[in-house]
Structure formats: structure tokens, C-alpha cells
Amino acid sequence: MVRAGGSSIASEIDDIIFEINLAHDAFISAVIFGKKEIEEG
Numbered sequence: 001m002v003r004a005g006g007s008s009i010a011s012e013i014d015d016i017i018f019e020i021n022l023a024h025d026a027f028i029s030a031v032i033f034g035k036k037e038i039e040e041g
Contacts, residue, residue, distance in 0.1 A: 010032050017028050 021028055
């Protein structure tokens, strides 16, 4: 996972995804982009 500056939001998303993975015996991953990265492509 790419972290947006180690932000607490990215950490919370990691925690949520981890809980989903455990509950459903799955592997879900997320890539997080900052606003600047999205706007510049």
C-alpha cells in the first residue's frame, strides 16, 4: 500500500481493510493517492 505521508487517515483505512480481510478470509489492498498526484496524473 502506498501511504499518503503516513497520515492517520491512511492508517485508519489500513485497519478497516485488515478487519475486512480477516472477517471474509480475503485479501483486499488499497492504493492511496494524494490530491496533487491525482491532479498531475
